[in-house]
Amino acid sequence: MYALHKGGAAIKEDMVPGKQSETKSFLSLSQFVLTSGQLGQYALQKHSKISYVEVEILDAQTKKQICVLEKILPSFTIADIKHKFHKACPQWYPSRVGLHLECTGPVLKETKVIKNLAASSIITLYFRDLGTQISWITVFLTEYTGCLLIYLLFYFRLLNLYGMEDIDHCSRQPVVHLACICHSLHYIKQIFETLFVHSLSNGNTALKKMLKGCAFYWGFTIWMAYYINHPLYTPPSFGNRQIFPAVVCFLVCGAGNYFTNVALVQVHKTGIKNHFIRPTYNPFTWLFKLVSCPNYTYEMGTWISFTIMTQTLPVAVFSLMVSLQLIFWAQRKHCKYQKDFKNYPSYRTAMIPFIL
Incomplete structure (x- = not known):
């Protein structure tokens, strides 16, 4: 009797861990399916949160606003800003556009990156016509x-x-x-x-x-x-x-x-x-x-x-x-x-x- 009881106990002990592992796997899979939608939404939200810069362009002489360029990436250069400005104001070709950080400051080089110039999400640049180039x-x-x-x-x-x-x-x-x-x-x-x-x-x-x-x-x-x-x-x-x-x-x-x-x-x-x-x-x-x-x-x-x-x-x-x-x-x-x-x-x- 002892041997049979011991053997049954052994059989019972061998069978229980298998069921537990299957139950854990099922619960894990169910939890993954339930939370996958939330993870996807979180990843999408994280990806969609791109920090843009707003560039306001003023006339260097009159200080009047000419236009505002929205959704400018921080990695954009002054050359990119000139092309954006040309799309907003077709009469000013990029080659004759001079952009300044200050009214009387030097003309910004086209290789300058916006993120190195902007202290906040809004940056003001002053426009000056360089004439026919x-x-x-x-x-x-x-x-x-x-x-x-x-x-x-x-x-x-x-x-x-x-x-x-x-x-x-x-x-x-x-x-x-x-x-x-x-x-x-x-x-x-x-x-x-x-x-x-x-x-x-x-x-x-x-x-x-x-x-x-x-x-x-x-x-x-x-x-x-x-x-x-x-x-x-x-x-x-x-x-x-x-x-x-x-x-x-x-x-x-x-x-x-x-x-x-x-x-x-x-x-x-x-x-x-x-x-x-x-x-x-x-x-x-x-x-x-x-x-x-x-x-x-x-x-x-x-x-x-x-x-x-x-x-x-x-x-x-x-x-x-x-x-x-x-x-x-x-x-x-x-x-x-x-x-x-x-x-x-x-x-x-x-x-x-x-x-x-």
């Missing part, structure tokens, strides 16, 4: 091609500005031919760099700036070409001793400007921003050891050499104006390099070694 590549090609053609018109005397009598009785000095060759090579190089070296396809500027640039460069080219190609033009005071060294310096500075521009473009294309530009194996880039903007140094040297070569007042004035502009750009870039790189060499100057 034109690509930088068009600006430079127009300026450089104009300078090249204008000088050649005076060199070949196609405009007949000097009078036939003077032309018949006066012969050209050799320096006039050298000046034309150097001037043409300079602007052909500039056109080549614009087309094949520099990355300017995404940049735009106002049309009025291009007109100002053309007026400046074309005006000085007319002034220079008129005097250098004039029948009564006299060569430099020291003759060939002054001309040939100036020509050599002109060519060296032109080559140096080209190779430093190529080095700068190659560094920018790599996308590496954690180190500053250093000299390469090319000797023309060794000037990077002493100055931050050797391309500007070579550019200034080019026009100073042309001034010495031709010894004319118009070229001297143009060289001075260009040099002042280059010094301003170089100092601005030099300060930016010092700010961006803590280990930037202290012995480097902006443009002129050990001086400026």
Whole structure:
């Protein structure tokens, strides 16, 4: 009897856990089915709660509201805002839209992200019309091609500005031919760099700036070409001793400007921003050891050499104006390099070694 009772107990103990496990599985499955709808609704609610930003755009001059852009994602850039603004106000093309955080503040770059600008869910931007825009590549090609053609018109005397009598009785000095060759090579190089070296396809500027640039460069080219190609033009005071060294310096500075521009473009294309530009194996880039903007140094040297070569007042004035502009750009870039790189060499100057 004991054995049977013990065996029955054993059989009973073996059977109970199985039923309990089946019951637990059934209850778990039932609970999952009952709660799955609630979980789906919770997930849907969580997914639907997307934080949008509302962008209010005001006129920078009148402070009047132009429009309000709703449901703007924080990941949107200023470029996206411009396209949204264009849809709301079709008369304003994205290329001529300038957006500011403050009325008198700088124009926001198109790569700026909204979440880095908005302190709350509502952000106010100020609109300013930048005017008709034109690509930088068009600006430079127009300026450089104009300078090249204008000088050649005076060199070949196609405009007949000097009078036939003077032309018949006066012969050209050799320096006039050298000046034309150097001037043409300079602007052909500039056109080549614009087309094949520099990355300017995404940049735009106002049309009025291009007109100002053309007026400046074309005006000085007319002034220079008129005097250098004039029948009564006299060569430099020291003759060939002054001309040939100036020509050599002109060519060296032109080559140096080209190779430093190529080095700068190659560094920018790599996308590496954690180190500053250093000299390469090319000797023309060794000037990077002493100055931050050797391309500007070579550019200034080019026009100073042309001034010495031709010894004319118009070229001297143009060289001075260009040099002042280059010094301003170089100092601005030099300060930016010092700010961006803590280990930037202290012995480097902006443009002129050990001086400026």
